[in-house]
Amino acid sequence: MSNTLAVAAVTSAVRYVLHQSLGDEPAPVGGADVTTLRPAQVAELGNVGEVAAGLNVYLYQVTPNHAWNLDGLPTRHPDGSLARRPAAALDLHYLVTAYGDEEALEPQRLLARSTLALAATPVLTKSVIQDAVATFDTEATDFLDAADLADQDEAVKITPTPLPLEELSKLWGVLGTPYLLSQTYTATVVLLQAGLPVRTPMPVASRALAVRPFSRVLLDAVAVAGGGPAVTGAMLVLTGRGLLGARTAVRVAGERLAPDPSSRTDRLAVTLTDAVRAGVHGVQVVHEAAPGAPGEPVRVLGRSDTLPLVVRPDVGTPTTTGTHVEVPVTPPVAAGQRATVSLARVAGGDDADPALVEEHTGPVPEAGPPLDRLDVPLAALTPGTWMVRVTVDGVASLPTMSGDTYDGPSVTLP
Structure with a gap:
C-alpha cells in the first residue's frame, strides 16, 4: 500500500522512463524534454517558442480499480474500531503527447521513442521509481522524497489503451486545444491506504490441541x-x-x-x-x-x-397517570433499539378527532437502562377507547382477541 503521494510518483516515474529514451540513437531530437503540463499549456509554449520539441505526460482521468475494490474483507470490527486500514485502488489514465517541428517529423520521432520506451519498461519497478525521484529532485517536486510507491506490494504496470476516434475527439475537445499527436496509456494499480491506527489482536499465548469425535448438529x-x-x-x-x-x-x-x-x-x-x-x-x-x-x-x-x-414485544395493561398513558412492554426495549407506541381509536370521540396517534422512542442510550414502560402524553389523545400496540425494531405486538374481534390491550380515556 502507498500514501497519497503515489499518484504523483507514478507520473514522475512515467516521465523518467520517457526522459531516458530521448538521447538514444538513431537521430535524437535535439533539445527535446519531457514535461507534465496540460496540453493547452504545451500548445502555448510551442507558440512562443519556449519549447521547440518534446514529450508531455498528462494525467487526464482516474478510475477505481474494480478487481481490488471488490475485496470483501470488512474494515471495521462490530464496535466500529478499525480492523484494517481503509484503502482505495486506482487506475491512472495518461495522455502522452509529442510536439515539435512538423517538417522535420519531430512529433513522430518522439512518439515512436515514447512508445518503445514504455513497451520496454511496462512495469514501474522499485529502481525505476527511486531513479525518477532522484532525477527530478527539484524544489517543485522535493515532496516525492516522502512517497512510498516503491514499497508497494503490487507493482504498477503501464499498458497502451488506444481510444476510438470518437472518444479521442471528445477528449481533446474537453482539453480545449487543437489535436496534437498523442497516445493514451493506463497505469494500474495504485493502492492508497489511510494511515489510521488499527487495533491488532493480542498474540496467542499458548496452543491447546485435542482430538475429538465429529459432532454434527x-x-x-x-x-x-x-x-x-x-x-x-x-x-x-x-x-x-x-x-x-x-x-x-x-x-x-x-x-x-x-x-x-x-x-x-x-x-x-x-x-x-x-x-x-x-x-x-x-x-x-x-x-x-x-x-x-x-x-x-x-x-x-x-x-x-x-x-x-x-x-414479538408483549404489551401489558396500559394505565394512566395525570400526564401520560404508561404502556408496559416485555421484553424491555434494550439499548440501541427503537420503539413506537401506536394507539388506534376503536370507540368514542368525535369524527374530527384523530383516529391514530403514534409516539416514537429511541434509540435507547447505550448507557441507559432498558425501558419496560413506554409513555404517551395524554395531551396527544382525546376521550374514547384506544387499542394499544408496540413496535420494536420493526416487529409489532399482536392484539388480543375475543372471538373474531380484536379487543386489546386497550385504554379508555374519559
Whole structure:
C-alpha cells in the first residue's frame, strides 16, 4: 500500500522512463524534454517558442480499480474500531503527447521513442521509481522524497489503451486545444491506504490441541409450543438431529438459553427469557466443551445452522397517570433499539378527532437502562377507547382477541 503521494510518483516515474529514451540513437531530437503540463499549456509554449520539441505526460482521468475494490474483507470490527486500514485502488489514465517541428517529423520521432520506451519498461519497478525521484529532485517536486510507491506490494504496470476516434475527439475537445499527436496509456494499480491506527489482536499465548469425535448438529425447524407468537415466557420447540450433547445451549440474539430437562437429541425445548430482545433473530444450537480455567472463552465443539425467529414485544395493561398513558412492554426495549407506541381509536370521540396517534422512542442510550414502560402524553389523545400496540425494531405486538374481534390491550380515556 502507498500514501497519497503515489499518484504523483507514478507520473514522475512515467516521465523518467520517457526522459531516458530521448538521447538514444538513431537521430535524437535535439533539445527535446519531457514535461507534465496540460496540453493547452504545451500548445502555448510551442507558440512562443519556449519549447521547440518534446514529450508531455498528462494525467487526464482516474478510475477505481474494480478487481481490488471488490475485496470483501470488512474494515471495521462490530464496535466500529478499525480492523484494517481503509484503502482505495486506482487506475491512472495518461495522455502522452509529442510536439515539435512538423517538417522535420519531430512529433513522430518522439512518439515512436515514447512508445518503445514504455513497451520496454511496462512495469514501474522499485529502481525505476527511486531513479525518477532522484532525477527530478527539484524544489517543485522535493515532496516525492516522502512517497512510498516503491514499497508497494503490487507493482504498477503501464499498458497502451488506444481510444476510438470518437472518444479521442471528445477528449481533446474537453482539453480545449487543437489535436496534437498523442497516445493514451493506463497505469494500474495504485493502492492508497489511510494511515489510521488499527487495533491488532493480542498474540496467542499458548496452543491447546485435542482430538475429538465429529459432532454434527442438524436443526430442521423452530416453532412455539402450542402455536402463537414468540414472546417472553413462550417455549420454543427445536427439532432436528444430534441436538443434545454433553453441554448444549441455544443461542438467540446473543443470549445463551439452557434447554428444558425434557429435551431429547431430536427435540429441544427452551423458554424465551426477557433477556432476548424483541426483533428478528437467528436461533442456533451449540455443543460446548467443559468449562476451562477462569477467564478462558467457551469452546464450541459443534453448531447447527441458524434459523430465523421473530420475537414479538408483549404489551401489558396500559394505565394512566395525570400526564401520560404508561404502556408496559416485555421484553424491555434494550439499548440501541427503537420503539413506537401506536394507539388506534376503536370507540368514542368525535369524527374530527384523530383516529391514530403514534409516539416514537429511541434509540435507547447505550448507557441507559432498558425501558419496560413506554409513555404517551395524554395531551396527544382525546376521550374514547384506544387499542394499544408496540413496535420494536420493526416487529409489532399482536392484539388480543375475543372471538373474531380484536379487543386489546386497550385504554379508555374519559
